[in-house]
Amino acid sequence: MMFSSPYQSKRFDAQLEAAARFPQLFVPRTAESHKGTHGTLAVIGGAAGMSGAVILAAVAAIYNGCGKVWAGFNQNALPLPVIPERPEIMLSTAPELQKRGDISAWVLGCGLDLCANALAVLHTQLMLADGNPLLLDADALTLLARHPEAAGQAARRGNLILTPHPAEAARLLGTATAEVQADREHAAARISRRFNAYTVLKGPHTLVCAPNGSLLHTNRSGNPGLAAAGSGDVLSGIIGSLLAQGIAPEQAVCGGVWLHGAAADVLKDSETGETGMLSGELAPAARWLRNRITEALHPNG
Template structure:
């Protein structure tokens, strides 16, 4: 892409053949057809030592999957799921309303069922470990309820996984940084309305670099 030369494009088939992938983030815009389903099965069963994050369409496919695919997910010790309430409801076989009525139970049940780290997005996003430990995120605001915001969150958590940070810590840190970046945008503009997903990553980059600078000074 001439305007964004840092964006590197490759097919899923080509990526799955590579041995130098340090983390996977799968699902955003992948679709729900048979090809997408095969990609999900392949990424779950191959390179099992590599951390994997599933979001968006990958979560819908997982919810619809057979027992073999679910068992493949359960066998991974480094898997992170990042559902919004409707996707969580599909994974649990219940309604979105039921998930929202007891978010704590929902996120813990998903993590226990699949033996994964689960990020249940929404107001005060929850992060659950398979053992039932839950982190409640304090950062963020209503401006995050914008198209593409969840994709940015997946990218942030995926980048932390790629740096070798353990799944639960990567999810907690990514959720906080994503929300804190939205707070930076809100405080700089004075409003939440009209926030764009494309603004979040630059704000997160600025914030993380500032935190690293402050840590160095101290």
């Protein structure tokens, strides 16, 4: 029986050509694969009233191939209901999740809040000695900007990815958003050098800079449908998923940025369109595109 797909891509040939820059994202899985093969991601955030942010990131991670995903909420107890449509995602509170020793990569900040508890969660994370990739987004970036001791911890950690939008970038640099936007490449490079981190400066033509400040990628995928609440959380989940799968940081960060935008282009080309595109629709579209590209690049599996 043939099943019709809800997706199409009018620009698949161009997407296939662009995807060649990120070969590690499009490797067929071996017959011997199991859930442990593809890593375990922990996504921490989701303070009271902001549970949706961590849910969006965790769902994006599981849709994009991570073997296991934990969602850790910065709350005293788990909110209810929690991800009833995605029981594959494991649930915890943030402090309990940070005690685990089996995490391959971390995402922290989506809906984390700026309270004392949030700062304590950030400090704990920065002091963990596991050395695994750590992506900081959203409220975690604002906490870095407000608390110099946390910023110093982050700069010394290594294996760090920061994903600011222009206002968050301005806070990290102690400047105005307009100044960031006036020279985005310079701003991204400064953040990378200051924190010894990969920097993803979001916006139209998102920029990715290496820890030494060199420009790695100017993204050309995506469309205005991404201008919706939760889009950045989905991006964090996609990049975190790729990192947990053992993909090299440069490939995971640059390729994740591209795949996030390319998924929005798939939705634009399908029945969804740009207007009213929901952030939660991006993850399954990214899964579809990643699988189609893998099949095209490796037709014999």
